[in-house]
Amino acid sequence: MPIAEVEKIWMDGELVGWAEAKVHVLSHALHYGSGVFEGIRAYETPRGPAVWHLDEHLKRLFRSAKLYHLEIPFSREALTEAVKETIAANGLSACYIRPLAFRGYGEMGVNPLNAPVNVVVAVWPWGAYLGEDALEQGVRIKISSWKRNDQNSLPAAAKATGQYINSVLAKVESLKAGYDEAIMLNQQGFVTDGSGENVFVVRNGELFTPPTQAGCLDGITRNTVMTLARDLGYSVREENLVRTDLYNADEAFFTGTAAEITPIREVDDRIVGEGHRGPVTKELQGVFFSATKGEVEKYTCWLSYVN
Numbered sequence: 568m569p570i571a572e573v574e575k576i577w578m579d580g581e582l583v584g585w586a587e588a589k590v591h592v593l594s595h596a597l598h599y600g601s602g603v604f605e606g607i608r609a610y611e612t613p614r615g616p617a618v619w620h621l622d623e624h625l626k627r628l629f630r631s632a633k634l635y636h637l638e639i640p641f642s643r644e645a646l647t648e649a650v651k652e653t654i655a656a657n658g659l660s661a662c663y664i665r666p667l668a669f670r671g672y673g674e675m676g677v678n679p680l681n682a683p684v685n686v687v688v689a690v691w692p693w694g695a696y697l698g699e700d701a702l703e704q705g706v707r708i709k710i711s712s713w714k715r716n717d718q719n720s721l722p723a724a725a726k727a728t729g730q731y732i733n734s735v736l737a738k739v740e741s742l743k744a745g746y747d748e749a750i751m752l753n754q755q756g757f758v759t760d761g762s763g764e765n766v767f768v769v770r771n772g773e774l775f776t777p778p779t780q781a782g783c784l785d786g787i788t789r790n791t792v793m794t795l796a797r798d799l800g801y802s803v804r805e806e807n808l809v810r811t812d813l814y815n816a817d818e819a820f821f822t823g824t825a826a827e828i829t830p831i832r833e834v835d836d837r838i839v840g841e842g843h844r845g846p847v848t849k850e851l852q853g854v855f856f857s858a859t860k861g862e863v864e865k866y867t868c869w870l871s872y873v874n
């Protein structure tokens with residue numbers, strides 16, 4: 568997906584021009600994947616742009632950093648301001664936000680501890696991750712032949728740059744086979760998540776999603792959707808799922824900051840439910856998108872207004 572360039576990027580404490588936000592080719596993270604990052608969205612509201620779950624995302628960034636002994640040289644408060652400042656400086660009403668803390672230039676070798684840490688916050692306009700049509704029509708997915716990183720090899724609790732090479736393998740396999748997205752199983756054969764999304768199924772009016780212990784990311788949209796569904800009166804269970812639970816579901820959908828709530832219409836060439844967005848998925852999308860626009864009073868606490 569080409570990036571829609573904007574004016575400024577926040578880099579190590581100051582706003583620099585988009586084209587000036589550069590790193591050295593011998594930066595540690597480029598060679599060893601030693602960075603941690605977040606994906607956040609800001610939505611347009613009547614009170615101007617507002618960042619969705621900003622605190623939760625920045626808390627997860629710091630948890631990811633802790634797992635890799637990476638000390639972010641800015642406080643959470645400073646990064647909160649950096650995110651707002653970058654959106655405002657680029658005059659965006661809605662955007663995707665990418666904070667990244669990575670081991671920079673100065674040391675080579677696997678030991679990262681003496682390498683400096685750089686921090687950037689980039690923002691750009693980004694529409695529906697799996698395509699505008701996908702939000703209504705749903706996507707076709709493939710269960711990947713690549714297993715999800717085992718939790719004792721790479722921690723699922725961390726959103727670290729190097730870990731995503733596992734997602735890249737699964738994503739490319741699914742695209743080359745003619746699907747839109749992949750879902751990975753863990754070493755025990757239980758469903759984990761997509762290459763960048765959590766997974767839910769609906770069966771007999773109940774929602775099911777894999778527990779984080781299965782090895783999926785502790786997704787912020789996953790948590791949001793569990794809250795929204797329970798508030799709508801649905802039962803939501805965090806339970807291990809096998810691939811046939813996806814084939815035989817009444818409905819299935821992805822959740823993620825980028826993917827928002829995207830219906831899954833086919834898994835491994837089996838049509839899921841009616842083969843299009845189901846009623847529960849549609850209801851959840853409705854309340855989700857209203858909440859992101861600041862239209863649902865009880866969920867406005869999830870928005871951080873930029874101005």
Ligand SMILES: Cc1ncc(COP(=O)(O)O)c(C=O)c1O
Binds near residue numbers: 765783
């Ligand atoms: C592997 C993976 N699973 C799930 C998600 C969804 O997480 P969130 O809802 O916090 O964006 C993401 C996106 O960050 C991801 O990369």
